[in-house]
Amino acid sequence: MRAGFGLLLMSMLLACTPESSRESAPTSETASSGILNIYTVNYPLAYMAQRIVGSTGDVSFPTPPDVDPATWSPGPETIIDYQQADLILLNGAGYAAWVANASLPRSRLVDTTAGIADRLIPIESSVTHSHGPTGDHSHSGTAFTTWLDLEIALEQARAVLDALVRARPEQEEEFRRAFATLEAELQDADAQLIAAARKLNNQPVLFSHPVYQYFARRYELNGYAVHWEPDELPEDALWVQLKAVLREHPAKIMIWESDPLPETRQRLLKLGIESVVLQPGGNKPPEGDLLDLFRAGISAIEGATKI
Ligand SMILES: [Zn+2]
Numbered sequence: 001m002r003a004g005f006g007l008l009l010m011s012m013l014l015a016c017t018p019e020s021s022r023e024s025a026p027t028s029e030t031a032s033s034g035i036l037n038i039y040t041v042n043y044p045l046a047y048m049a050q051r052i053v054g055s056t057g058d059v060s061f062p063t064p065p066d067v068d069p070a071t072w073s074p075g076p077e078t079i080i081d082y083q084q085a086d087l088i089l090l091n092g093a094g095y096a097a098w099v100a101n102a103s104l105p106r107s108r109l110v111d112t113t114a115g116i117a118d119r120l121i122p123i124e125s126s127v128t129h130s131h132g133p134t135g136d137h138s139h140s141g142t143a144f145t146t147w148l149d150l151e152i153a154l155e156q157a158r159a160v161l162d163a164l165v166r167a168r169p170e171q172e173e174e175f176r177r178a179f180a181t182l183e184a185e186l187q188d189a190d191a192q193l194i195a196a197a198r199k200l201n202n203q204p205v206l207f208s209h210p211v212y213q214y215f216a217r218r219y220e221l222n223g224y225a226v227h228w229e230p231d232e233l234p235e236d237a238l239w240v241q242l243k244a245v246l247r248e249h250p251a252k253i254m255i256w257e258s259d260p261l262p263e264t265r266q267r268l269l270k271l272g273i274e275s276v277v278l279q280p281g282g283n284k285p286p287e288g289d290l291l292d293l294f295r296a297g298i299s300a301i302e303g304a305t306k307i
Helices: 002-016 019-024 043-056 076-083 114-119 150-167 169-200 213-218 236-248 262-270 290-305
Strands: 036-040 057-060 087-090 109-111 204-207 222-225 253-256 274-277
Touching (some): 036 043, 043 057, 043 087, 043 150, 150 213, 274 290
Parallel strands (some): 036 057, 036 087, 253 274
């Protein structure tokens, strides 16, 4: 009897819910109030979401530090956490392959590069390689460090904004205000990168790892990617390969994901190559935020162009 009354009450409540707000909720069980529980597959998306949602959202990015979120797979308990999130922000471009094999609620998945699919970069087989004492990994399929093209990063932030507005339409105004500040900062960093890259004047540069495809395209860098690890001294064969590359591609700058070993830096200097760090920031940096990483990269490139 009581259950019957409960059901009746429930259906009355539902009947009183305006059509529009019911449609805009990400799922029927997600109340359109309370703290939004957001999960992301990388740090850039977590950063963007946190900037836009402010204190009205709880943003989780569970990849442990010092692990590349692009190739990491969460354990069963963490997958349950993802399943229970109101929104799951994905990078697309084949990033975090575990997503394709996990049963995640489709209605709450947001592929932040779906809108720019035509700008994704396929990796040519000639660039595909796997090796390394730090773990075998290869680069194939689609290049995924999309946010290093700050114009694409902005599109990803816009996709995050749209998803948040759909989930909490009543907060649209404050979300848009927060987004506008983020947008201005990304556009500013983008303009600075364009200016810094222009000073390179098409001179050849090296990338320590094949993760700068979007960066090179956006900022028109004449780049060649080797496959070195910052925390390992490259073995002799890699130096021999590098010298062969330098004959065709006489680079004076190598852009690294993080500081190379001092010995590597010294040996490169002897070849006339300055090491410059531009951390992609797929995982959370120990200090600072995503824009700090971009700004540090900009100063490093500017410094190198003055040499
Ligand atoms: Zn690699």
